[in-house]
Amino acid sequence: MKNTIKVGINGLGRIGRQIFRLAIKDPQIDIIGVNELNPDIKNWAYTLNYDTIYGKLDTTVTTKENRLIVNGNRINTSHEEDIDKVDWGTWNVDIVIDCTGIQKNVINARKLLERNDAKKVIVTHSPDEVDFTMVMGVNDNKYNHKTDHLISSSICDATAIGPVTKLINDNFRIDSGYVTTLHPWLSYQNLMDGPSSSWAVAGEIFHHYALGRSAIGNMIPKPTSAMDAVFKVIPSLSSKSIGSLSYRTPTQIIGSADITYIVNSKVSKDNLIKLFKCYEENQSNPIIKMSNEPLVSLDYIGEDYSAIIDTRWLDVIGENLIKVVLWYDNEYGYSCKVMCQVKHIASFFNSI
Structure with missing residues (x-):
């Protein structure tokens, strides 16, 4: 058997x-x-x-x-x-x-x-009441099979932003920054204006009332847990130096992140491209992919990579300000990473 x-x-x-x-x-x-x-x-x-x-x-x-x-x-x-x-x-x-x-x-x-x-x-998702929060390509090597039994696979945004942020921080030390995510509508949103109902806690109403507005006709600005989830797996960074917000967009699939970081070390666009390309060529799981094609959001449906770096918008201003734009399939791509986590965790089972 x-x-x-x-x-x-x-x-x-x-x-x-x-x-x-x-x-x-x-x-x-x-x-x-x-x-x-x-x-x-x-x-x-x-x-x-x-x-x-x-x-x-x-x-x-x-x-x-x-x-x-x-x-x-x-x-x-x-x-x-x-x-x-x-x-x-x-x-x-x-x-x-x-x-x-x-x-x-x-x-x-x-x-x-x-x-x-x-x-x-x-x-x-990314609750606090777990033993370990795992993002592949960031801290999967820190998983302890003896003590970590209730495990968070984090969220789609952090799954994409985390590995790229770790690479930049490990090599150039992030001093401050701001991240804006664009996230497709979710099933708990309303087709027409209504209450901003919570999915996580039944019967509770979000105090972000704008999230109750029609999902199909609006771009809805809202706070985001994306960077809080990233900070859980990269604890040297925090909201004291990196801000964030999100737009819930009237689209059905594919997320994007617009990342701006100010780093301590001098950096050039060529440095960044070489760094990401080296990682892409040597990774053991599909985490980071680079693309320079003139694509739009729906072209990324079915991508199993955590993050696709759109090098058309990759830039460095001066020697310390980095701009990165990411795309990610917030359902299929994220679920692929959950499957990677299942296999990683099971690799410690005696029977597997």
Whole structure:
């Protein structure tokens, strides 16, 4: 019998479905069970098979006797509200990936770990109540398998910004800066003006009322957690010297970051290009990619790299001010990095 990483998915939203789609194609991973509040598993199959952004799945997910069927494999299902009420232990899951973004599930994940219902839990956002926050290409080498059991895979913005920021900081020492992100709409936003409802805490209203305005007709300026998530994995940097804001854009996919850093060491554009190119040629995972093509946002759909550096806009003013523009697939690209984390974490399992 082959040794595979046995994965459970909690929540079939945009990220949960992307992870499912990636996992069923990966010979190293078996999806053992899925927990999702939607009681209609035929609707689960439908949303897995057909996607407005990424198209039709190249295999077919069906259902039988309250299970999902993929390539002849039967996947357990449940409809529990709380992550710790799911039968992960009975299903013999190694790693649970919580894709709900709900704060209560972060807290309750401790209970299933204490019962040894899973070896590890990964949450696909950036809460504080975890043992370790991991960004591939930044601090994955600091993961401690003996002490880190509840792990954050951070957020899409930090997954893209973090590796580039680390390279610049390690080589030129960042003194100060400002980062602006452009992020596509998310499912909790409104088609028409309404309350700015929270996804993480049910029933709570964001005090950023502008986020309740129509997602399809507005660019909505808002605070961002992107750099706070970066600071968790690069603790030598902080909001005291680097500011940030975000625009929620009326687009369905692909994020971008406009980065300005002032560094302590003298730098040139050629220095930066050589630095990024050297990293690109020697990386073990698809983290950084460079592009000089005249592309627009939708051209980056399906990119598995954490960040694509658009060298058309790469610049250095004087000898210390750096400008970098990044693109990233905030769903597929981010989910690819979660899969990298699953494999990295599982590499420490005795059975894998």
